[in-house]
Amino acid sequence: MTKFSPLSEFQATGDGHYQLAPFRFSPLDNERYVITNQAGEYSVQPRSVVAALVRHELKPSDSAYSRLRSKHFLFDSSSTIGPVMLATKVRTKAKRLANFTALHIMVMSLRCEHSCPYCQVSRQSEDRSAFDMTKETAEKALGLIFQSPSPAIKIEFQGGEPLLNFDLIRFVVEKAESINEVEKRSLQFVITTNLAVVTNQIFEYCKEHDILISTSLDGPAKLHNANRPRPGKNSYELAIEGIHRARAALGHERVSALMTTTKASLGMGREIIDEYVRMHFPGIFLRPLSPYGFAVKTKWYASYDTESWVDFYFDGLEYIIELNRRGTPFIEFYASTILTKMLTPFEPDYVDLMSPAGIGISAVVYNYDGDVYASDEARMLAEMGDKSFRLGNVHRNTYAEIFTSDALLDPIEQSFAGSAPMCSECAFEPFCGSEPVFHKATQDDFVGLKTRSSFCYRNMAIFKRLIGLMEEDPSIRELFMGWTR
Amino acid sequence: MQAEPSELVASATESFDLSVFSMDCIKRAGYRITAKASVNISTEAGNAVCVLHFTKPVSREDAAKAVEGLRLEVLDQDLRSVVAAETATLRNTILALAFSRSGLQSVD
Numbered sequence: 001m002t003k004f005s006p007l008s009e010f011q012a013t014g015d016g017h018y019q020l021a022p023f024r025f026s027p028l029d030n031e032r033y034v035i036t037n038q039a040g041e042y043s044v045q046p047r048s049v050v051a052a053l054v055r056h057e058l059k060p061s062d063s064a065y066s067r068l069r070s071k072h073f074l075f076d077s078s079s080t081i082g083p084v085m086l087a088t089k090v091r092t093k094a095k096r097l098a099n100f101t102a103l104h105i106m107v108m109s110l111r112c113e114h115s116c117p118y119c120q121v122s123r124q125s126e127d128r129s130a131f132d133m134t135k136e137t138a139e140k141a142l143g144l145i146f147q148s149p150s151p152a153i154k155i156e157f158q159g160g161e162p163l164l165n166f167d168l169i170r171f172v173v174e175k176a177e178s179i180n181e182v183e184k185r186s187l188q189f190v191i192t193t194n195l196a197v198v199t200n201q202i203f204e205y206c207k208e209h210d211i212l213i214s215t216s217l218d219g220p221a222k223l224h225n226a227n228r229p230r231p232g233k234n235s236y237e238l239a240i241e242g243i244h245r246a247r248a249a250l251g252h253e254r255v256s257a258l259m260t261t262t263k264a265s266l267g268m269g270r271e272i273i274d275e276y277v278r279m280h281f282p283g284i285f286l287r288p289l290s291p292y293g294f295a296v297k298t299k300w301y302a303s304y305d306t307e308s309w310v311d312f313y314f315d316g317l318e319y320i321i322e323l324n325r326r327g328t329p330f331i332e333f334y335a336s337t338i339l340t341k342m343l344t345p346f347e348p349d350y351v352d353l354m355s356p357a358g359i360g361i362s363a364v365v366y367n368y369d370g371d372v373y374a375s376d377e378a379r380m381l382a383e384m385g386d387k388s389f390r391l392g393n394v395h396r397n398t399y400a401e402i403f404t405s406d407a408l409l410d411p412i413e414q415s416f417a418g419s420a421p422m423c424s425e426c427a428f429e430p431f432c433g434s435e436p437v438f439h440k441a442t443q444d445d446f447v448g449l450k451t452r453s454s455f456c457y458r459n460m461a462i463f464k465r466l467i468g469l470m471e472e473d474p475s476i477r478e479l480f481m482g483w484t485r
Numbered sequence: 486m487q488a489e490p491s492e493l494v495a496s497a498t499e500s501f502d503l504s505v506f507s508m509d510c511i512k513r514a515g516y517r518i519t520a521k522a523s524v525n526i527s528t529e530a531g532n533a534v535c536v537l538h539f540t541k542p543v544s545r546e547d548a549a550k551a552v553e554g555l556r557l558e559v560l561d562q563d564l565r566s567v568v569a570a571e572t573a574t575l576r577n578t579i580l581a582l583a584f585s586r587s588g589l590q591s592v593d
């Protein structure tokens with residue numbers, strides 16, 4: 001086994017001598033660079049300071065010196081415990097890896113009475129046997145779920161519209177609760193539903209079993225109904241009524257909503273946010289369309305480019321900051337996830353922004369037919385005919401076979417941003433992810449050429465904007481601190 | 486002033502002295518401009534000659550900007566190579582400290 005030299009070997013002794021710590025740097029704009037250390041702490045410095053730091057030309061009397069030392073970009077004789085502190089921070093960031101697979105998504109049915117053109121998977125079908133999960137499959141999936149070492153287990157019921165197979169939801173909830181009497185994990189359930197077919201009995205059941213509701217709200221009525229067609233053209237009305245009823249039954253904070261940005265949404269960012277404020281949601285997740293499933297087939301994915309989405313996002317962010325200044329506390333959740341990475345020692349569990357990739361590690365999907373996929377996007381990709389991320393089947397494979405399959409390990413290893421071209425030297429890597437499913441879908445490669453990746457373009461633009469805003473205005477930094485989790 | 490279509494160029498060339506910059510730095514810098522151009526690198530009399538083939542023809546001004554971008558990238562890559570070489574052992578030490586508390590570090 002490799003032995004490393006003692007720390008004393010790396011510690012400079014004389015005044016003005018310092019040891020460089022490992023760090024990455026990338027341009028923020030024409031003059032300034034962002035530099036990040038191994039634990040993801042960042043500093044913004046002129047290029048000249050970065051060059052002087054690397055050439056050992058910085059003096060302890062230079063104003064940047066002590067800031068760079070306190071953030072572990074250099075170690076000198078007065079920071080002898082620096083490497084140990086940095087290592088502790090690295091360990092804290094990596095803690096999530098030990099809690100292997102907390103989120104388990106079970107696809108109850110692909111059937112849905114909506115026919116959203118951007119939906120990745122749903123089917124308009126009366127044929128229950130073709131697209132509903134069976135009890136046998138659910139039982140096998142539960143057996144695998146409880147083999148996960150994670151102390152916290154969240155089971156999310158998805159579809160199609162999962163409530164069309166509500167009897168199976170009841171079966172899974174009760175079976176999981178009974179297994180958990182022995183397992184004693186922190187167990188949580190979420191139903192992802194459009195709320196169009198929900199009944200009071202279902203709400204009562206959710207209350208009794210402490211089930212959270214996650215729904216879709218794309219914005220004001222006109223936009224939502226245009227995005228989400230259903231018989232009766234009343235998706236919005238049903239969603240709003242459902243949100244009110246769900247809150248009354250379960251409690252305000254137990255109901256959340258997600259939006260998807262379509263071409264029609266692009267000019268309506270502020271109205272979409274107003275809708276969420278009006279509905280008393282604590283924040284919004286401004287989400288782009290994903291390059292999977294029907295969104296691609298119906299050409300909705302290609303209907304706007306990443307630059308347009310980034311403009312939409314930045315305008316929304318600016319508006320949300322304005323709202324906060326006017327006294328309405330409101331959060332943009334994607335920014336909140338990134339800011340948690342930037343400003344705290346903790347690592348949020350968000351699959352898209354993880355490296356090693358979050359696929360399988362943070363979330364896993366049990367499809368209606370028993371196939372197991374590495375993430376929700378992975379099963380959507382499979383619906384398009386690319387089953388690269390199919391890890392196995394609950395009826396035919398063991399836990400060990402599924403979680404050590406090449407279909408999981410190969411993309412995780414290959415896409416690891418710490419060693420991927422460009423990412424390995426990118427200052428934003430600690431905030432970013434590797435997203436092998438996205439790059440497989442868009443470039444037919446787990447790693448992808450990052451200079452042509454819309455994932456890279458979008459995220460790098462957001463990282464730069466968030467850091468730029470905090471640099472320009474301390475009050476924004478303070479606001480953003482409040483958004484961290 | 487707007488360039489006339491006839492002033493559009495499909496490629497541009499820049500050389501780097503290989504006694505100053507390593508080929509690895511030049512290759513890495515070439516990778517980073519692949520959004521706009523593919524880069525063909527050859528050696529000639531101790532220089533690395535980079536020919537940028539733009540994905541679509543660009544004005545002379547944009548071609549000059551791309552060359553300047555490549556030059557800056559090479560300088561950045563050079564700094565990165567210094568950081569990587571100087572901190573390689575320390576980087577491993579910190580990872581070892583972070584992920585293992587037993588036996589990876591020699592005691593003295």
Ligand code: SF4
Pocket residue numbers: 417422423424426427428429432433450455456457459460
């Ligand atoms: S994907 Fe882009 S922004 Fe993210 S780490 Fe890689 S190079 Fe940086």
